[in-house]
Amino acid sequence: xxxxxxxxxxxxxxxxxxxxxxxxxxxxxxxxxxxxxxxxxxxxxxxxxxxxxxxxxxxxxxxxxxxxxxxxxxxxxxxxxxxxxxxxxxxxxxxxxxxxxxxxxxxxxxxxxxxxxxxxxxxxxxxxxxxxxxxxxxxxxxxxxxxxxxxxxxxxxxxxxxxxxxxxxxxxxxxxxxxxxxxxxxxxxxxxxxxxxxxxxxxxxxxxxxxxxxxxxxxxxxxxxxxxxxxxxxxxxxxxxxxxx
Amino acid sequence: xxxxxxxxxxxxxxxxxxxxxxxxxxxxxxxxxxxxxxxxxxxxxxxxxxxxxxxxxxxxxxxxxxxxxxxxxxxxxxxxxxxxxxxxxxxxxxxxxxxxxxxxxxxxxxxxxxxxxxxxxxxxxxxxxxxxxxxxxxxxxxxxxxxxxxxxxxxxxxxxxxxxxxxxxxxxxxxxxxxxxxxxxxxxxxxxxxxxxxxxxxxxxxxxxxxxxxxxxxxxxxxxxxxxxxxxxxxxxxxxxxxxx
Numbered sequence: 355x356x357x358x359x360x361x362x363x364x365x366x367x368x369x370x371x372x373x374x375x376x377x378x379x380x381x382x383x384x385x386x387x388x389x390x391x392x393x394x395x396x397x398x399x400x401x402x403x404x405x406x407x408x409x410x411x412x413x414x415x416x417x418x419x420x421x422x423x424x425x426x427x428x429x430x431x432x433x434x435x436x437x438x439x440x441x442x443x444x445x446x447x448x449x450x451x452x453x454x455x456x457x458x459x460x461x462x463x464x465x466x467x468x469x470x471x472x473x474x475x476x477x478x479x480x481x482x483x484x485x486x487x488x489x490x491x492x493x494x495x496x497x498x499x500x501x502x503x504x505x506x507x508x509x510x511x512x513x514x515x516x517x518x519x520x521x522x523x524x525x526x527x528x529x530x531x532x533x534x535x536x537x538x539x540x541x542x543x544x545x546x547x548x549x550x551x552x553x554x555x556x557x558x559x560x561x562x563x564x565x566x567x568x569x570x571x572x573x574x575x576x577x578x579x580x581x582x583x584x585x586x587x588x589x590x591x592x593x594x595x596x597x598x599x
Numbered sequence: 600x601x602x603x604x605x606x607x608x609x610x611x612x613x614x615x616x617x618x619x620x621x622x623x624x625x626x627x628x629x630x631x632x633x634x635x636x637x638x639x640x641x642x643x644x645x646x647x648x649x650x651x652x653x654x655x656x657x658x659x660x661x662x663x664x665x666x667x668x669x670x671x672x673x674x675x676x677x678x679x680x681x682x683x684x685x686x687x688x689x690x691x692x693x694x695x696x697x698x699x700x701x702x703x704x705x706x707x708x709x710x711x712x713x714x715x716x717x718x719x720x721x722x723x724x725x726x727x728x729x730x731x732x733x734x735x736x737x738x739x740x741x742x743x744x745x746x747x748x749x750x751x752x753x754x755x756x757x758x759x760x761x762x763x764x765x766x767x768x769x770x771x772x773x774x775x776x777x778x779x780x781x782x783x784x785x786x787x788x789x790x791x792x793x794x795x796x797x798x799x800x801x802x803x804x805x806x807x808x809x810x811x812x813x814x815x816x817x818x819x820x821x822x823x824x825x826x827x828x829x830x831x832x833x834x835x836x837x838x839x840x841x842x843x844x
Contacts, residue, residue, distance in 0.1 A: 376780075386827050401658070410824065410825060412662050412663075412824065412828070413646070413662060414826045415662075415825065416657065417660075417662070417666065418657075421666065421667075421825075422666075422667060422670050424825055425667050425825045425826070425828055425829040425832070426829060428824070428825050428829065429825070429826045429827075429829025429830055429832075429833070430829070431830075432807065432810040432811035432815060432826060433703075433810055433811060444734035470647035480798055499843050502690065535804075552618075562677065565677040565679060566677035569679060571677075579655065579657065579673070580655060580657045580660065580666075580669055580670045580674070581670070581674045581676075581677060582671065582674075583657070583670055583672020584670040584671060584675070585674055587674075588668070588674070
């Protein structure tokens, strides 16, 4: 097999002429007009222009995993009329999501919601005098998800594991571990309780560290690089592909 | 084949656990530390932060096809130490690239240069009183490519076809066609003359219009949407995969 055939067979560089066929296979069972909401903190926000809040607006998707995942969805399923929204806001913890939940989730009535929250629920106890703890995080997130499911019972949920890379420039390992592991576990427990798809970002990043260092994937330990955003998008797309419509 | 297997077999949603294997196949023959430069106008610029000019800086990649392609490259080839630069500037024509060529191309000494230029070389004759014509475009681009190849004889070149979608909100078809077709043809001729890979964006977008309308792919007829950026990135990655190192 020559190199070009190898590239094509991996599917990472699909031949443009075959995109339509692939998209048709991929889109089986995905309902038309599906509304997908990305919720979270700075990792989701990724510098989006908050004034660009309409569905599928590139300026409103930021510069991270959401932008990559949404380009992939819209680029490969043009006939589905998908509507994608990014409502991540930098610095937010669960209780701050709850404060804006009517505008930034319930009123949008998403068919799929993806949520990545938790790193600030721990970090801000170190840096901002935040007095919430693990129990606060778990209780607040449980309540938020319950409120959402009560209002939108048919919504599919994707919970993204919060993560930290311990050699990041903003991270002092002894300040974070093992305490932060409990926050990760809480997000996983809640994913199970709510029947959500779960994306294990911590183990994905840990595995990636055998290929390149923290500076390559996530320089400060919290905010991913372009390579890290790609890794996150792959995990997200894989979870999305597991949803049953 | 159930839906999940269908998704995986298309390769558009690769399983994260197989990314490394795929990346290893893909990276065969790609030299370590390869420097890749994206040059062009607003479609390449795509709102990049020009102060973020270091290699692989996400804020410096903009919001378009470059951002997607670079995330894909960096995310799938972590061991290669690739260095990617975006130096597109909104509004530029060939002679404006030439004015900044030492800083924005020659001094960077790229191993691969991708260039998308030409839409303003025509558009600004309609809107800005620009007096260059087809001959100016062809002569200027030929000279720029010759200057580049003289200085960097081993550099690989990817020429991206300028394109226009005739139902775009900024486009009056009778003002653009068939005149603009000659600019597209000139870029293709030069690609052949310089032994460059060529990406036929016009026919790619024209084919995409059977799936969704101009508003979906490229609302104003010149600047692609997220879906259009994905289409462009696929074409770019395919051309990149054809380069022989």
